[in-house]
Amino acid sequence: MSKSVIIVGAGLAGCLLAVYLARAGWNVDLRERRGDPRAQGNIAGRSINLAISARGLKALRRAGLEETILKDAIRMPGRMIHSRSRNLAFQNYSSDPSHAIQSVSRSALNLALLNAAAAESRVTITFQQRCVHLDAARGSVSFIDDNTSQESSVSAALIVGADGAYSALRGIMQKNEGFDYDQSWLSHGYKEMCIPAVTSGKYAPFAMEPKALHIWPRGGSMMIALPNLDGSFTCTLFWPNKSTATNANGFDSIRDPATARAHFEREYSDALAVMPTFDNDFAKNPVGAMLTIRCQPWSMHGRAVLLGDAAHAIVPFFGQGANASFEDCESLTDALAAHPNDIARALAAYENDRKRNADAIAEMALTNFIEMRDKTASRLFRLRKKFEHFLHGVVPQFYTPRYDMVSFATIPYADALARSRKQDLVLTVAAIAAPLLLIAFALVAWKLSR
Numbered sequence: 001m002s003k004s005v006i007i008v009g010a011g012l013a014g015c016l017l018a019v020y021l022a023r024a025g026w027n028v029d030l031r032e033r034r035g036d037p038r039a040q041g042n043i044a045g046r047s048i049n050l051a052i053s054a055r056g057l058k059a060l061r062r063a064g065l066e067e068t069i070l071k072d073a074i075r076m077p078g079r080m081i082h083s084r085s086r087n088l089a090f091q092n093y094s095s096d097p098s099h100a101i102q103s104v105s106r107s108a109l110n111l112a113l114l115n116a117a118a119a120e121s122r123v124t125i126t127f128q129q130r131c132v133h134l135d136a137a138r139g140s141v142s143f144i145d146d147n148t149s150q151e152s153s154v155s156a157a158l159i160v161g162a163d164g165a166y167s168a169l170r171g172i173m174q175k176n177e178g179f180d181y182d183q184s185w186l187s188h189g190y191k192e193m194c195i196p197a198v199t200s201g202k203y204a205p206f207a208m209e210p211k212a213l214h215i216w217p218r219g220g221s222m223m224i225a226l227p228n229l230d231g232s233f234t235c236t237l238f239w240p241n242k243s244t245a246t247n248a249n250g251f252d253s254i255r256d257p258a259t260a261r262a263h264f265e266r267e268y269s270d271a272l273a274v275m276p277t278f279d280n281d282f283a284k285n286p287v288g289a290m291l292t293i294r295c296q297p298w299s300m301h302g303r304a305v306l307l308g309d310a311a312h313a314i315v316p317f318f319g320q321g322a323n324a325s326f327e328d329c330e331s332l333t334d335a336l337a338a339h340p341n342d343i344a345r346a347l348a349a350y351e352n353d354r355k356r357n358a359d360a361i362a363e364m365a366l367t368n369f370i371e372m373r374d375k376t377a378s379r380l381f382r383l384r385k386k387f388e389h390f391l392h393g394v395v396p397q398f399y400t401p402r403y404d405m406v407s408f409a410t411i412p413y414a415d416a417l418a419r420s421r422k423q424d425l426v427l428t429v430a431a432i433a434a435p436l437l438l439i440a441f442a443l444v445a446w447k448l449s450r
């Protein structure tokens with residue numbers, strides 16, 4: 001069997017997969033729609049970051065990249081909650097102080113992965129190649145070269161669609177009978193803002209505590225901020241797209257910098273004080289959409305397969321989209337190694353391993369939005385988190401909080417979801433039963449004393 005593969009999309013997952021497969025003896029043809037980010041100018045611009053945790057780090061370690069990435073990462077061992085009245089409350093993510101998620105630059109991560117792929121002699125990378133057609137039965141795929149507008153077709157034993165949430169490859173597969181597709185848009189959008197570096201202050205060059213993921217929970221809306229190595233923070237507003245009777249502060253109502261500034265003075269005043277480029281950022285940065293995509297089967301004719309966001313785009317509230325996509329790369333590589341002469345079987349084994357986990361993290365990511373925007377501000381919630389950390393500290397074999405299982409362990413997402421549901425049930429039953437038992441005990445004691 002020829003070990004040739006075309007990977008569509010040189011994003012985070014496509015580049016990592018290229019490294020893995022080249023090292024496993026595959027000849028990799030990696031094609032990307034955009035221009036080469038190594039060309040001057042493309043990697044400059046605003047810092048945009050993402051959180052990488054245990055799963056992503058494990059996958060990067062396998063490619064020998066963990067140290068390179070961690071060197072320029074910022075540890076975030078907990079979240080810093082900002083109230084309207086400018087009070088701060090720090091909540092650890094875990095009872096284990098060595099646990100932290102890592103804020104890394106998205107472009108630096110993509111560049112490190114691209115360089116690692118380019119360093120492999122079995123990998124060729126071509127840019128400005130837009131995938132437009134797939135003939136899965138023949139194992140061929142067509143691209144338009146955006147420099148010349150010429151269309152050409154290439155074929156290989158395996159074709160991988162790592163072309164992101166709006167995957168062209170998936171779009172083509174979708175037209176085939178038997179391909180199930182479900183897409184749900186979040187009613188909230190997101191807009192990125194910036195808190196630049198400062199020259200003085202307690203945390204200079206940072207305007208606030210750098211070792212935390214900052215959250216301004218405001219019920220139906222929130223803002224978060226992650227630190228960048230240059231001392232700035234990338235802030236993201238998550239607001240409803242449309243105002244409602246219960247939340248009048250949607251992107252449709254707050255459209256211009258003056259209205260946004262007035263809103264910030266009420267809701268996020270401590271942040272506004274350190275946002276000198278507020279008006280420009282608000283006017284210039286677009287409102288992005290967020291969606292969950294579930295589809296199946298992920299492969300077609302035993303030759304074309306989806307991976308990463310192309311197979312399972314999720315909302316970003318657990319910081320797991322890239323982490324999950326990196327796990328896909330490990331799973332697909334392992335499945336191909338386990339079935340060296342049968343790609344169709346390998347693709348089925350990969351989907352069997354990953355689909356249930358993709359569905360589980362999609363669900364947990366949606367739930368985490370409610371936790372972040374509504375619950376993190378509540379005293380009761382914080383008390384519960386403290387109790388969960390206490391339990392985890394004393395009986396880790398019986399109780400591990402969901403956040404720990406998802407972010408600081410590599411147990412399958414589906415198992416983390418199932419186990420956390422059981423634990424929640426036990427805690428709820430215990431919370432109801434404990435006062436009843438106390439009352440019963442007091443009654444018995446009272447009876448006996450008469």
Ligand SMILES: Cc1cc2nc3c(=O)[nH]c(=O)nc-3n(C[C@H](O)[C@H](O)[C@H](O)COP(=O)(O)OP(=O)(O)OC[C@H]3O[C@@H](n4cnc5c(N)ncnc54)[C@H](O)[C@@H]3O)c2cc1C
Pocket residue numbers: 008009010011012013014031032033034049050051052129130131132162163164165166167168169190236307308309310316318319320321322323324325
């Ligand atoms: C606001 C936000 C915050 C996030 N924060 C986090 C976080 O903190 N932690 C985390 O783990 N994840 C996070 N994510 C999710 C993460 O960005 C994605 O899960 C991850 O980028 C998926 O990697 P991918 O390689 O599958 O897709 P992408 O990174 O999107 O790469 C796809 C590549 O395919 C190329 N492409 C597209 N169409 C074509 C075509 N027709 N032909 C050829 N090439 C094509 C694209 O140009 C791109 O380079 C966040 C997402 C959002 C939106």
